Amino acid sequence: xxxxxxxxxxxxxxxxxxxxxxxxxxxxxxxxxxxxxxxxxxxxxxxxxxxxxxxxxxxxxxxxxxxxxxxxxxxxxxxxxxxxxxxxxxxxxxxxxxxxxxxxxxxxxxxxxxxxxxxxxxxxxxxxxxxxxxxxxxxxxxxxxxxxxxxxxxxxxxxxxxxxxxxxxxxxxxxxxxxxxxxxxxxxxxxxxxxxxxxxxxxxxxxxxxxxxxxxxxxxxxxxxxxxxxxxxxxxxxxxxxxxxxxxxxxxxxxxxxxxxxxxxxxxxxxxxxxxxxxxxxxxxxxxxxxxxxxxxxxxxxxxxxxxxxxxxxxxxxxxxxxxxxxxxxxxxxxxxxxxxxxxxxxxxxxxxxxxxxxxxxxxxxxxxxxxxxxxxxxx
Numbered sequence: 001x002x003x004x005x006x007x008x009x010x011x012x013x014x015x016x017x018x019x020x021x022x023x024x025x026x027x028x029x030x031x032x033x034x035x036x037x038x039x040x041x042x043x044x045x046x047x048x049x050x051x052x053x054x055x056x057x058x059x060x061x062x063x064x065x066x067x068x069x070x071x072x073x074x075x076x077x078x079x080x081x082x083x084x085x086x087x088x089x090x091x092x093x094x095x096x097x098x099x100x101x102x103x104x105x106x107x108x109x110x111x112x113x114x115x116x117x118x119x120x121x122x123x124x125x126x127x128x129x130x131x132x133x134x135x136x137x138x139x140x141x142x143x144x145x146x147x148x149x150x151x152x153x154x155x156x157x158x159x160x161x162x163x164x165x166x167x168x169x170x171x172x173x174x175x176x177x178x179x180x181x182x183x184x185x186x187x188x189x190x191x192x193x194x195x196x197x198x199x200x201x202x203x204x205x206x207x208x209x210x211x212x213x214x215x216x217x218x219x220x221x222x223x224x225x226x227x228x229x230x231x232x233x234x235x236x237x238x239x240x241x242x243x244x245x246x247x248x249x250x251x252x253x254x255x256x257x258x259x260x261x262x263x264x265x266x267x268x269x270x271x272x273x274x275x276x277x278x279x280x281x282x283x284x285x286x287x288x289x290x291x292x293x294x295x296x297x298x299x300x301x302x303x304x305x306x307x308x309x310x311x312x313x314x315x316x317x318x319x320x321x322x323x324x325x326x327x328x329x330x331x332x333x334x335x336x337x338x339x340x341x342x343x344x345x346x347x348x349x350x351x352x353x354x355x356x357x358x359x360x361x362x363x364x365x366x367x368x369x370x371x372x373x374x375x376x377x378x379x380x
Contacts, residue, residue, distance in 0.1 A: 002056055002070045009069070013059055013081050017047065017074035028093040029085070031055045036107040037084040044099030046081070049074035053092035058084040060108065084108060121202035122247045128197045135190050140286040140328045141183030146198040147205060148176040149246065150184075155192030158185050160282060163275025165316055166213055168194075173214045175205065181283045185317075197246060277302050278312055285325055289332040292352040295321045330366050333359070337375050344371050 003009060010016045028051040039060055040046075048057065050072055057071045060082040068086070071094060077083060082105050085094055126146055130153075141160075150159060151173040159166045159174055161182040166174050176182050186192040226245050281302050285293065298321060299306045306321075313321045329351045336347045348359035363371040 002068050005057075005069045005071070005073045005075060009067075010075055014045075014075055014077040017049070017076055021074070025097055027096065028052060029096045031085045031087040031092040031094055033087050036109055037086065039082055039084050039105040039107055041080060041082045041103050041105040042077075042098045042100055043103070044079050046077040046083075046099075046102070047074065047095075047097045048077065049095040051093040051095045053090070054088035055092045055094050056086040056088055058086055058108075060084060060105075120205060120247060122243050123200045123202050125242050125246060126198045126200070128195070128242065130193070130195050132193045133186055133191065135186060136188045137184070137186035137192060138327050138331050139184040140289070140331055141181055141282060142286075143179060143181045143283075144198065145178050146200050147178060148182070149195070149197045149199070150174045150176070151195040153193040153195065155190050155194075156187050157192050157194050158187070160184070160278075160317065161211060163278035163280075163282070163316070164211075166211065168213060171215070174212070175210050175214070177205070177210045180211075181279060181286075183282055183286065199246060274312055274316070277304060277309075278316055281309065281313075281321070282324075285328050289329050290350055290352065293325055295325070298325070326362060327366070329353075330363055333363065333371065334367075334374070337371060344375065347371075 005016065007016055031053075037058065048071060055071050057069045057075070059066045059069075070088075071085075074095070150157070150168065152168040152170055154170050156170075157168045159168065159176070159182055161174075161176055161180050168174055281298055284298065284301055295306050295309065299309045302309060304312075309321050313319055313324060317324065319327075333347055333351055336342065336350065337344075341347060342350065344360070345356045348356040351359070353359035353362070360370050360372070363369075363374070367374065369377075
């Protein structure tokens with residue numbers, strides 16, 4: 001990044017010219033871009049100042065490029081100082097005067113003049129939601145092309161990606177890469193509030209910020225809340241502000257580093273195998289809610305025994321595969337009821353429950369009310 005010229009920084013190689021001295025009385029020297037930079041020096045004092053357009057002053061030592069400064073103030077260089085001039089825009093020129101003729105001290109490969117180039121460049125935000133979920137919240141999962149940022153405002157949210165459970169607490173975040181199947185669930189007895197934003201970037205995000213539990217500091221927390229607040233406002237330049245805030249909050253979280261459960265270290269081969277099987281099972285359950293799915297058929301699908309599959313689910317998700325299948329079907333039933341996809345009997349049949357009574361009893365155990373009462377509440 002270009003440094004600022006001030007009395008302290010200039011003292012190492014010269015001095016700033018004061019107002020009485022003003023700009024050097026000399027010619028405007030064009031500063032042109034090329035494959036190599038012309039390295040200059042002078043046995044006497046050299047006075048430089050801003051001329052036309054924007055330019056940078058590169059100080060050199062023993063033929064190597066050193067600090068770069070934005071040349072926005074007149075400065076005098078000590079005799080013998082090696083320097084080069086770089087254009088920051090086309091048609092740049094600087095005011096230059098010297099006590100003695102300039103000498104060419106060699107050349108350097110053209111370098112980037114210390115410009116700030118963002119690593120993360122958000123192009124579009126496709127979805128942005130603040131969600132408040134009830135205790136025991138469960139989302140069977142999805143896969144999509146954009147990145148997804150998940151930020152927990154309060155409570156605790158589990159995100160299972162690639163068979164690994166990334167548990168986020170308050171003020172923690174996770175970025176899910178494209179084309180990764182992921183599901184979510186909350187903890188019993190505790191509500192959870194969180195932001196999800198799906199977005200695309202001009203290029204791939206750095207690997208070190210993907211699938212890593214990111215701890216947010218105060219600045220990042222304020223940015224995340226600003227992101228949620230802006231989502232509800234229909235104000236001019238709303239889209240630009242949303243992109244700017246998301247662009248800012250993503251690297252802030254990454255710089256804070258990861259907490260537990262993050263992707264900083266690859267799991268051992270055995271753990272990777274378990275994650276792969278669990279990911280396959282979770283995805284198959286989500287895609288098979290309209291099928292008569294059993295633990296035995298799921299185990300066959302994953303080419304493992306029912307005992308191994310049960311141990312896998314309990315170890316990683318704290319739930320049996322049978323209970324997981326039931327929870328996924330019940331969550332699907334709520335969506336079907338809300339969309340008016342059929343009567344309670346028809347929905348029970350669609351989801352392959354053995355009977356409407358079986359479906360109603362399971363629904364009531366899970367949500368505390370029969371599906372018929374839930375449906376009436378939706379209609380009202």
